Amino acid sequence: xxxxxxxxxxxxxxxxxxxxxxxxxxxxDIGVFGGAFGATxxxxxxxxxxxxxxxxxxxxxxxxASIGAAMAGLRPVPEIQFSDxxxxxxxxxxxxxxxxxxxxxxxxxxPITLRVCYGGGTGGGLYxxxxxxxxxxxxxxxxxxxxxxxxxxxGMLKASIRQDDPVIYFEHKKLYRWxxxxxxxxxxxxxxxxxxxxxxxxxGKDATIVTYGFMLQLALQAADQLAEENGASIEVIDLRVLNxxxxxxxxxxxxxxxxxCIVQEDHRTLGIGSEISATVAEQAxxxxxxxxxxxxxxxxxxxxxxxxxxxxxxxxxAKIVDALHRVLQY
Amino acid sequence: MxxxxxxxxxxxxxxxxxxxxxxxxxIGNDKLKQLYSTMLKCRLLEERARILKKQARFKGNYYAxxxxxxxxxxxxxxxxxxxxxAPSHRDFIANFIKGVPLxxxxxxLYGRSTSPDKGRSAPAHCGYAPLNIITPxxxxxxxxxxxxGVALANQMKKNDNVxxxxxxxxxxxxxxxxxxxNFAGVRNLPIVYICQNNLWAxxxxxxxxxxxxxxxxxxxxxGFPGITVDGNDVVAVYRVAQEAIERARSGGGPTLxxxxxxxxxxxxxxxxxxxxxAEEVEEWKAKDPIAAMERYLSVKKLFTSDWKQQITDEFAKxxxxxxxxxxxxxxxxxxxxxxxxxxxxxxxxxxxxKIYSPQF
Numbered sequence: 001x002x003x004x005x006x007x008x009x010x011x012x013x014x015x016x017x018x019x020x021x022x023x024x025x026x027x028x029d030i031g032v033f034g035g036a037f038g039a040t041x042x043x044x045x046x047x048x049x050x051x052x053x054x055x056x057x058x059x060x061x062x063x064x065a066s067i068g069a070a071m072a073g074l075r076p077v078p079e080i081q082f083s084d085x086x087x088x089x090x091x092x093x094x095x096x097x098x099x100x101x102x103x104x105x106x107x108x109x110x111p112i113t114l115r116v117c118y119g120g121g122t123g124g125g126l127y128x129x130x131x132x133x134x135x136x137x138x139x140x141x142x143x144x145x146x147x148x149x150x151x152x153x154x155g156m157l158k159a160s161i162r163q164d165d166p167v168i169y170f171e172h173k174k175l176y177r178w179x180x181x182x183x184x185x186x187x188x189x190x191x192x193x194x195x196x197x198x199x200x201x202x203x204g205k206d207a208t209i210v211t212y213g214f215m216l217q218l219a220l221q222a223a224d225q226l227a228e229e230n231g232a233s234i235e236v237i238d239l240r241v242l243n244x245x246x247x248x249x250x251x252x253x254x255x256x257x258x259x260x261c262i263v264q265e266d267h268r269t270l271g272i273g274s275e276i277s278a279t280v281a282e283q284a285x286x287x288x289x290x291x292x293x294x295x296x297x298x299x300x301x302x303x304x305x306x307x308x309x310x311x312x313x314x315x316x317x318a319k320i321v322d323a324l325h326r327v328l329q330y
Numbered sequence: 331m332x333x334x335x336x337x338x339x340x341x342x343x344x345x346x347x348x349x350x351x352x353x354x355x356x357i358g359n360d361k362l363k364q365l366y367s368t369m370l371k372c373r374l375l376e377e378r379a380r381i382l383k384k385q386a387r388f389k390g391n392y393y394a395x396x397x398x399x400x401x402x403x404x405x406x407x408x409x410x411x412x413x414x415x416a417p418s419h420r421d422f423i424a425n426f427i428k429g430v431p432l433x434x435x436x437x438x439l440y441g442r443s444t445s446p447d448k449g450r451s452a453p454a455h456c457g458y459a460p461l462n463i464i465t466p467x468x469x470x471x472x473x474x475x476x477x478x479g480v481a482l483a484n485q486m487k488k489n490d491n492v493x494x495x496x497x498x499x500x501x502x503x504x505x506x507x508x509x510x511x512n513f514a515g516v517r518n519l520p521i522v523y524i525c526q527n528n529l530w531a532x533x534x535x536x537x538x539x540x541x542x543x544x545x546x547x548x549x550x551x552x553g554f555p556g557i558t559v560d561g562n563d564v565v566a567v568y569r570v571a572q573e574a575i576e577r578a579r580s581g582g583g584p585t586l587x588x589x590x591x592x593x594x595x596x597x598x599x600x601x602x603x604x605x606x607x608a609e610e611v612e613e614w615k616a617k618d619p620i621a622a623m624e625r626y627l628s629v630k631k632l633f634t635s636d637w638k639q640q641i642t643d644e645f646a647k648x649x650x651x652x653x654x655x656x657x658x659x660x661x662x663x664x665x666x667x668x669x670x671x672x673x674x675x676x677x678x679x680x681x682x683x684k685i686y687s688p689q690f
Contacts, residue, residue, distance in 0.1 A: 024486065056512060060475065061509040070479070072484065076479075091469050101670055102671050103455070103465050104447050105445070106448070107465075108459050143672070164673035165672050248684055286690070287686050
């Protein structure tokens with residue numbers, strides 16, 4: 001039976017909680033309610049209120065209590081209901097989780113997996129739509145992952161829970177029930193995904209698109225459209241991991257295609273595309289046959305609610321196709 | 331329901347030395363002497379650290395708790411190795427009380443490769459994993475939240491280990507502080523919060539931090555007991571802390587203890603503390619917890635100046651030896667800057683970036 005991205009997350013949590021009694025969940029509305037989007041549905045019934053903790057409305061303690069519990073040997077999986085609400089936990093994430101291993105010379109660690117629901121395009125407005133992945137990708141000490149497929153949603157979550165590092169697991173709300181990406185998945189421990197490398201989702205030879213999250217769907221559509229239009233062969237790379245970045249897969253691709261288009265839902269300045277652009281310019285300058293192009297949201301604070309404003313804000317297939325035209329015609 | 335007890339009823343307050351209770355059944359003479367000798371050693375340790383700092387023998391800064399020793403000693407002297415301490419920047423001595431070797435502590439001050447954190451944190455930010463002392467950060471009150479998480483884990487594991495989490499009165503203004511105590515109350519966690527109210531958060535008076543007279547009152551808002559104790563009375567602190575620790579161990583939940591005390595010196599070794607009056611400092615130095623305990627022990631005929639001198643001389647030798655070990659210990663190799671970031675190594679990634687431009 002093919003399952004959704006949301007089903008995959010639920011299955012990963014269920015399997016890991018059955019496997020390891022140290023795994024527990026904590027977050028807002030995750031227990032009785034089963035999560036704002038249903039990601040933790042049924043888990044309270046199976047595992048009880050001690051392992052599926054409906055927390056107070058306080059993101060700081062959700063994360064920092066998880067850090068302490070992880071120090072003490074457990075495997076917490078805290079949840080931030082919307083990435084827009086993550087700011088009260090910024091000290092816990094950036095100053096404590098990211099730095100604990102380093103500041104203790106490796107003697108104290110906090111392997112938490114912080115699930116964060118993010119992303120726009122659902123009419124959620126300024127505070128239910130943000131893509132603030134870059135804040136965390138900028139923090140050495142954190143692993144930041146953003147699965148774009150159903151298989152990765154499950155395999156990367158399971159692997160993150162077993163990883164001996166703090167992992168921020170960004171799950172895109174628009175992918176939760178996106179029909180086109182449903183997959184048949186194996187149950188059990190067969191599905192542990194790699195947490196260190198990009199994936200080439202569509203091989204090509206004329207240009208490279210680098211993207212992640214829901215934007216992968218748009219990038220693949222844009223690549224298909226160009227192939228139909230003029231036979232252009234576009235390689236599409238799914239970043240999967242935002243920190244530490246897998247530079248080599250990107251550089252190797254650009255060394256073959258000579259052209260790079262980066263698509264990000266986040267706004268432009270100092271986004272993940274900025275880092276990738278700089279890396280390619282530094283390490284593969286001679287390989288470039290055209291300027292690097294970024295397709296991103298504009299530099300405004302967050303996604304406005306009104307549909308025309310949101311549509312202006314969000315990258316879409318037409319914008320990506322237009323960028324590819326410019327790259328290919330240079 | 332929260333209770334507020336301004337003076338610990340049962341405590342034989344050492345500051346009331348004239349009326350010291352000589353048939354104190356609950357605290358044995360050996361324990362009383364241990365409380366004193368531990369405070370004295372903490373004082374000697376910190377005065378040594380301050381001298382070394384002034385001599386520029388180590389870099390960075392130091393945050394002495396001189397004058398506040400009774401709060402740390404009274405609350406942690408009887409902790410088990412499995413119990414956790416969540417220290418602030420001014421709780422360096424908590425490491426010593428819990429049993430961290432002096433060589434490790436001085437290696438920490440000197441930032442040597444032999445320090446518990448391999449030369450990473452600030453000198454006073456000493457943690458020690460083998461004895462469950464969380465390595466502090468500088469973001470105030472963060473240790474309370476992490477300590478609260480350790481308490482959550484202890485509760486989930488159904489053991490009877492407790493957490494003692496320290497903070498100053500300034501930290502109570504932060505949201506973190508509230509989130510930690512609120513969560514501990516909701517989950518009935520095995521943790522004791524000790525607020526060392528020393529009246530000054532760096533240069534800011536407690537009057538600018540809170541309108542309440544006694545910080546222990548805040549516990550009412552979290553549904554667990556709060557108590558204010560004379561933080562310069564080690565016996566009083568010990569009694570109150572033992573009761574709170576026992577309550578936490580036996581599933582009775584958290585306690586907030588406000589220990590009213592005073593730091594003799596500035597916020598750090600570069601702070602002359604001119605924001606305070608000389609009269610205020612002298613008033614508090616007259617309430618020195620160590621001198622008070624000497625008077626208390628003298629009444630009980632448990633103190634002699636020879637004994638004090640013996641402790642002082644023997645501990646000075648231990649300090650000398652620890653300083654020598656630290657000074658002779660190797661510095662970290664520069665390349666070690668890249669270590670202990672993740673569970674995996676990043677040296678190769680940082681040092682050998684693959685270049686795809688043949689001309690470069």
